[in-house]
Amino acid sequence: MSLLYQTTGIVLSRRDHREVDRWYSVYTPSHGKVEFLARGGHKPLAKLTPHLEMAAVVDLLLVHGRAYQILAGVDRRQAFANIYDDLAGLVLAQNGLHLVDIGTRADETDPHIYDLLLDWLGFLNQNTFLSRERAGFLLSAFSLKLLALVGYRPELNRCLGCRQPIAPGAYQWHGLKGGVVCTNCTQIDQETWFAARPMTDEALKLVRFGLEEGFASHLRPHLKAEDLAGFYEATESLMISHFPIIPASSLRAACAVC
Ligand SMILES: [Zn+2]
Structure with missing residues (x-):
């Protein structure tokens, strides 16, 4: 595996690390969520990070370090500037x-x-x-x-209990079990469905x-x-x-x- 690689991502978050470094989290189509460190010591953060400060699609050059990934370069590919208008x-x-x-x-x-x-x-x-x-x-x-x-x-269409399609007005909602349950099931087995809500x-x-x-x-x-x-x-x-x-x-x- 090459130590240096290129990827595209959307910046999710950042947090300061010590005095000059910063952690970033980006979501990429090819590697999922990637976390990396932008180091202030070697390359001035001021040069790298302006592209990472907004909701944007960025091209990244990352290096696999021993314990974590480090930012080597960044370029903004797409900005969403109107989002900042309101x-x-x-x-x-x-x-x-x-x-x-x-x-x-x-x-x-x-x-x-x-x-x-x-x-x-x-x-x-x-x-x-x-x-x-x-x-x-x-x-x-x-x-x-x-x-x-x-x-x-x-589950929004079939009863979580009996798997029958639900009929209008004849079901309840169960958040923990994840969807709809028919009234019939809630009456037959009240213990299982006690947390169901209208x-x-x-x-x-x-x-x-x-x-x-x-x-x-x-x-x-x-x-x-x-x-x-x-x-x-x-x-x-x-x-x-x-x-x-x-x-x-x-x-x-x-x-x-x-
Ligand atoms: Zn049912």
Whole structure:
């Protein structure tokens, strides 16, 4: 294996290391999440890191060191400058990057996660000035898509118990078991399904819509407060039960500042 290699990635996060060095985390289509050190000692950080400070696609030159990877060069390939024009875009971009950062492990490659991020940033770059309500829905939809990619696709059509297709108005939601359960199953085996919660057809439709449709379609529907409440409850119960790390703030709280 060559010590020096080139890759393309999206910067997820950074953190300072000692006085002059900095750790970065990037998501790449070919190597999954990669963490590396940008050293201030040999090459001035000021020369390398401006390209790494924004939501951007960057070309990286990395060196495999004995214990970790070190940045040797960086070039910005694509910037998403419009995201910085409004707070909602910035909050959505940062939360999306953060969710990928905490929800993935280094060296697990999934090009679909890279594509999701690229799609997300491209969408936010083209659609600025989103309402708080719309921003919250979009971030939850992003979370659902990411959750499905990291291995926890919720069951939205068939009962988790008997596997029969669910009928409108005749099912409940079970976040921990990951989807819908028919009323019949909840009555037959109350012990297994005691944590199931009522859910409206409209809330379930929003979960399906958020998971399956593209972000551009998410701009269309009128979002009613009562439907959104059920949608958030379902989405957040999934995140809390199945996402590898529970995000520090809820999806709704994250967008409260938008
Ligand atoms: Zn059932």
